[in-house]
Amino acid sequence: MSTPPELSSTSFAVLGLLAIRPWGTYELAKQLDRSLNYFWPRAESKVYEEPKKLVANGYARARRETVGRRARTVYTITPKGRRALATWLALPGSGPALEFEALLKVFFSEHGSRADAAANVATIRDWVERRNAENVGFARSYLGGGGPFPERLAQIVLVGRFLTEFTDMVGRWAEWADGVIADWPDNPAEARPDLSVLHEIAARVLAPTA
Amino acid sequence: MSTPPELSSTSFAVLGLLAIRPWGTYELAKQLDRSLNYFWPRAESKVYEEPKKLVANGYARARRETVGRRARTVYTITPKGRRALATWLALPGSGPALEFEALLKVFFSEHGSRADAAANVATIRDWVERRNAENVGFARSYLGGGGPFPERLAQIVLVGRFLTEFTDMVGRWAEWADGVIADWPDNPAEARPDLSVLHEIAARVLAPTA
DNA sequence: GTTAAGATACTCCCGAAGGGAGGAACATGT
DNA sequence: ACATGTTCCTCCCTTCGGGAGTATCTTAAC
Numbered sequence: 117m118s119t120p121p122e123l124s125s126t127s128f129a130v131l132g133l134l135a136i137r138p139w140g141t142y143e144l145a146k147q148l149d150r151s152l153n154y155f156w157p158r159a160e161s162k163v164y165e166e167p168k169k170l171v172a173n174g175y176a177r178a179r180r181e182t183v184g185r186r187a188r189t190v191y192t193i194t195p196k197g198r199r200a201l202a203t204w205l206a207l208p209g210s211g212p213a214l215e216f217e218a219l220l221k222v223f224f225s226e227h228g229s230r231a232d233a234a235a236n237v238a239t240i241r242d243w244v245e246r247r248n249a250e251n252v253g254f255a256r257s258y259l260g261g262g263g264p265f266p267e268r269l270a271q272i273v274l275v276g277r278f279l280t281e282f283t284d285m286v287g288r289w290a291e292w293a294d295g296v297i298a299d300w301p302d303n304p305a306e307a308r309p310d311l312s313v314l315h316e317i318a319a320r321v322l323a324p325t326a
Numbered sequence: 327m328s329t330p331p332e333l334s335s336t337s338f339a340v341l342g343l344l345a346i347r348p349w350g351t352y353e354l355a356k357q358l359d360r361s362l363n364y365f366w367p368r369a370e371s372k373v374y375e376e377p378k379k380l381v382a383n384g385y386a387r388a389r390r391e392t393v394g395r396r397a398r399t400v401y402t403i404t405p406k407g408r409r410a411l412a413t414w415l416a417l418p419g420s421g422p423a424l425e426f427e428a429l430l431k432v433f434f435s436e437h438g439s440r441a442d443a444a445a446n447v448a449t450i451r452d453w454v455e456r457r458n459a460e461n462v463g464f465a466r467s468y469l470g471g472g473g474p475f476p477e478r479l480a481q482i483v484l485v486g487r488f489l490t491e492f493t494d495m496v497g498r499w500a501e502w503a504d505g506v507i508a509d510w511p512d513n514p515a516e517a518r519p520d521l522s523v524l525h526e527i528a529a530r531v532l533a534p535t536a
Numbered sequence: 537g538t539t540a541a542g543a544t545a546c547t548c549c550c551g552a553a554g555g556g557a558g559g560a561a562c563a564t565g566t
Numbered sequence: 567a568c569a570t571g572t573t574c575c576t577c578c579c580t581t582c583g584g585g586a587g588t589a590t591c592t593t594a595a596c
Contacts, residue, residue, distance in 0.1 A: 124552075125427050132434035142574050152433075155426045159554045164575065186561045188574060198437065205438030209428030209446055211453035212496060216365045217335050218419030223362075223485045224342035226478060227408065228415030236419055243421035245533055255527035268436060269519035274506065275433045277523050278499050285495040286422060289488050296484065309479035313487050317465035323455055334581080352545050369583045374546065396590045398545060 123169060126158050128204045130166040134176055134193040135201055136265060141167060141189055154279055167191045175200050218243075222293070226305040230297060233304055237293050244287040251280045333379060336368050338414045340376040344386055344403040345411055346475060351377060351399055364489055377401045385410050428453075432503070436515040440507060443514055447503045454497040461490045 123131075129152055133139060139147070145163040152158075167189075170176040175197030179190045193201075218236045225233035254276065257263045265272070300307040333341075339362055343349060349357065355373040362368075377399075380386040385407030389400045403411075428446045435443035464486065467473045475482070510517040 125430065126553085129430055132430075132437065135434070135437045140574080142572090145574090152430070155424050155429050155433075157423060157425065159556095161555070161576090161578095162553060183573085184562060186574070201434070202438050202442075205431050205434060206442045206445070208449040209426075209431045211428060211450060211457075212424060212426040212492075213367060214365050214422060214424060214492065215367065216419075216422040218421060219365050219485060219488060220335065220339055220342075220362070221415050221419045223365075223481055224345070224411070224415060226481055227342065227345050228412050232412075232416045235416075239418040240421060247421075248530070249532050251527055252530050252532055255524045259521070259524050259528050267515075270510070270514070270517035271433055271436055273519045273521075273523050274503055275429060276527070277502070278429060280527055281495050281499050282422075282424065282492075285491050289491050292487070293484055300480070304480070305477075307480035309483045311469070311483075313483050314465045314469050317461055317486070317490055318469050320458070320462050322459050322462055336582090350545080352543090355545090367583095371547085371549095371584070372582065393544085394591060396545065 123173065123175075123200075125209075126156070126162060127166050127169055128201060129156050129158070130163065131170055131175055131193065131197055131201050131204075134167075134170070134191055135198060136268070138179075138190050138192040140181075141191070144191070155275065170197065173200075225297075226307075228304070230300050230302055230304050233297050233300070234294070237290050237297060240286065240290045241294070244283055244290060247283045248280075248287070251276070251283060333383060333385075333410075335419075336366070336372060337376050337379055338411060339366050339368075340373065341380055341385055341403065341407055341411050341414075344377075344380070344401055345408060346478070348389075348400050348402040350391075351401070354401070365485065380407065383410075435507075436517075438514070440510050440512055440514050443507050443510070444504070447500050447507060450496065450500045451504070454493055454500060457493045458490075458497070461486070461493060 129148070130144065133144060133147060133152075141164055144167070145160050148158065148163050149160070167176060167178070170191070171178050174194060176191045176193050179192065181188050181190055218240050221228075221236045222233055225236070254263070258266070258269065258272070263269075263272075296310060297304075339358070340354065343354060343357060343362075351374055354377070355370050358368060358373050359370070377386060377388070380401070381388050384404060386401045386403050389402065391398050391400055428450050431438075431446045432443055435446070464473070468476070468479065468482070473479075473482075506520060507514075
């Protein structure tokens with residue numbers, strides 16, 4: 117009681133899934149990988165630790181089942197867990213954080229060849245195509261009635277739109293960057309900047325600071 | 327020699343800065359925070375460790391200076407370091423990874439109130455405004471000749487455009503989401519999904535898989 | 537001239553997270 | 567009968583985040 121147990125956002129991500137229905141840990145790990153992974157990526161090993169913390173805090177109960185001689189643990193949310201989830205949902209979440217190694221390489225491309233820079237942009241375009249195919253697959257399976265948790269569709273659509281918009285934006289950028297780099301000299305260190313981009317951004321009128 | 331020392335992408339991010347000019351560790355930490363932080367965020371404590379690894383691998387040299395009685399270490403890249411950087415730049419980087427707690431809360435908003443969901447979107451809109459002001463400030467200072475490393479402007483513009491496009495996309499999404507959530511009933515669990523979003527995505531024609 | 541605030545220049549530490557290896561039981565297809 | 571794949575985890579090692587702590591130097595205010 118002296119120091120509060122302090123659950124992480126990852127704990128609440130798992131708790132959010134438990135609020136939908138009870139899950140076995142393995143199922144939970146798969147589901148995390150299929151959905152939350154796109155905007156809250158976590159390692160599989162963590163997913164096996166989190167429910168234990170939830171139980172320790174009284175937010176979930178563990179039920180031990182057996183399939184033949186193999187044990188499995190199914191977790192169920194408690195009323196206290198639902199209250200904790202609601203409390204967490206009412207607190208403001210932090211803004212988007214990006215981690216983008218290919219862009220890091222573009223940033224330092226003056227120390228490599230033009231071909232290296234172009235190859236990194238091509239890698240990004242590949243990523244866009246793969247991700248886009250996944251997005252389209254998701255949308256089609258939901259429209260076909262095949263998606264899990266159709267009762268959650270309003271929330272899923274909100275997040276899904278964010279993710280597709282992100283994919284599209286990366287695609288548009290990569291296409292533009294492709295053209296820009298194609299016009300670079302062989303040595304990217306001698307490339308001339310496209311100042312029109314800066315002018316466009318600089319010309320924006322900012323909202324008065326509150 | 328048996329096991330290669332294996333430098334991380336963060337090591338190369340620091341090495342990339344050293345390829346521009348020599349830096350003191352404190353300067354390095356500040357610079358990381360001002361630039362790379364937007365697409366390769368790392369804790370300050372790491373920034374103090376990385377240059378030591380670079381020196382251990384012969385990619386940089388450390389020079390000890392004193393300002394009065396206070397010591398500081400200035401790091402300089404070596405020719406071997408430049409070669410290593412070029413090798414790393416030629417390898418494909420990984421695609422964008424997102425971490426977005428506020429979106430996580432929107433995803434689970436059925437377990438809270440509509441006001442909670444709206445508040446999270448408002449938080450996101452605040453983030454967009456703050457980030458946009460930073461973007462505009464950057465562009466203006468570069469156009470005014472005040473930005474650091476004008477010789478790197480071609481690369482900076484490429485990355486800068488990505489970051490502003492990302493900010494804009496988040497802003498457009500948040501505005502849309504704001505309207506959607508405003509139409510929800512008090513209990514988000516009873517909200518009807520906007521199926522037109524799914525139809526639009528599902529209707530896309532996919533490029534044939536290579 | 538004194539003093540307080542702020543910038544510089546780090547080190548240390550702990551807990552969270554990443555990520556791969558390993559292993560046992562069950563399910564399937566051939 | 568055998569092999570492959572899926573379920574269902576545990577263990578461990580390393581990296582990372584992030585705050586606390588320490589000390590020195592600079593600047594501007596009083």
